[in-house]
Amino acid sequence: MSYSCFTLDIAEGVAHLRFSRPDKFNSFIPEFWRELPEAVNDISDNAKARVIVLSAEGKHFTAGMDISVFMSGGLDAPPDNREAAAEALRYQVKELQATFSALENARQPVLAAIQGGAVGAGVDLASACDCRYASADAFFCVQETAIGMTADVGTFPRLVKIIPEGWARQMAYTAERVPAAKAKEIGLVNEVYDTHEALLEGVMEIAGQIAAHSPLAVSGCKQMINYSRDHSTEDALDYIALWNAGMLRPDDIKESYMAKSEKRAPKFDDLKPVKKSL
Known part of the structure; x- marks a missing residue:
């Protein structure tokens, strides 16, 4: 466009x-x-x-x-x-x-x-x-x-x-x-x-x-930084615990270590599109 x-x-x-x-x-x-x-x-x-x-x-x-x-x-x-x-x-x-x-x-x-x-x-x-x-x-x-x-x-x-x-x-x-x-x-x-x-x-x-990094991990960093800026430390800690409980992706962690051991660039999945209800 x-x-x-x-x-x-x-x-x-x-x-x-x-x-x-x-x-x-x-x-x-x-x-x-x-x-x-x-x-x-x-x-x-x-x-x-x-x-x-x-x-x-x-x-x-x-x-x-x-x-x-x-x-x-x-x-x-x-x-x-x-x-x-x-x-x-x-x-x-x-x-x-x-x-x-x-x-x-x-x-x-x-x-x-x-x-x-x-x-x-x-x-x-x-x-x-x-x-x-x-x-x-x-x-x-x-x-x-x-x-x-x-x-x-x-x-x-x-x-x-x-x-x-x-x-x-x-x-x-x-x-x-x-x-x-x-x-x-x-x-x-x-x-x-x-x-x-x-x-x-x-x-x-x-x-x-x-x-080059995991898009999910980077997006999580942005969400946490923005949230922490506007909330108390206690609230921010609770939110990041909740985020990782639901969003931590073991496959990305494994890929990071495998790529390092194999001396290659890691490959990560992109974020998924957001489906709009309207």
């Missing part, structure tokens, strides 16, 4: 989704908010890949929300119907939020390869990914503050759990640009690469390492 905002290629267990509007700095137009969850949910539900990589063409990863989204959002509601318009806008915002939650909810890990700017909603997107990597020229900016609004599609509930709270507050209050080196120092990105080419090469190598 073709998309208007990005290209999608799947090979060797890796789904590579590349933003493809470099002339517009890969800003998120209305179509993007429909297409991204559609593509990610399809990969996740139908087990079409073992890992997802997000990257972008051009100078910048993304300039964030395109102005066309704001113009279609009911910001200029008539004064005599402001409350009803606000109630409807809340649901529109929740729909936008669901776009990035699809990345977090995907069964597969999602890796972001970020060059140039990740601005505004680009930070919301990046914070919903499992891991972030950057080129040396990359920078991150919670731009919403500078244009008179509070970021609302995912930055705050996720960013404060990725980096120190003080830095999340500073980024939000000042709308300053945080360069790649500082982003790595505070834990926003895992690694910084010298060039765009080195960035993509490095991230695809990491994606390949992930894809």
Whole structure:
């Protein structure tokens, strides 16, 4: 299937989704908010890949929300119907939020390869990914503050759990640009690469390492990390015990040891597609 905002290629267990509007700095137009969850949910539900990589063409990863989204959002509601318009806008915002939650909810890990700017909603997107990597020229900016609004599609509930709270507050209050080196120092990105080419090469190598492992075990890791982030240690320990009681696959463990002894790459079954009731 073709998309208007990005290209999608799947090979060797890796789904590579590349933003493809470099002339517009890969800003998120209305179509993007429909297409991204559609593509990610399809990969996740139908087990079409073992890992997802997000990257972008051009100078910048993304300039964030395109102005066309704001113009279609009911910001200029008539004064005599402001409350009803606000109630409807809340649901529109929740729909936008669901776009990035699809990345977090995907069964597969999602890796972001970020060059140039990740601005505004680009930070919301990046914070919903499992891991972030950057080129040396990359920078991150919670731009919403500078244009008179509070970021609302995912930055705050996720960013404060990725980096120190003080830095999340500073980024939000000042709308300053945080360069790649500082982003790595505070834990926003895992690694910084010298060039765009080195960035993509490095991230695809990491994606390949992930894809070589048991998809069931990797998916379990993602589920446990997300659950542990939002629950107490006691609850998380109980959940992982329950998970392994039902999902531990002895055949994958045996295959790992056999492959090692036979000096070959292990072979694991993919995840099963999710059967939708409707």
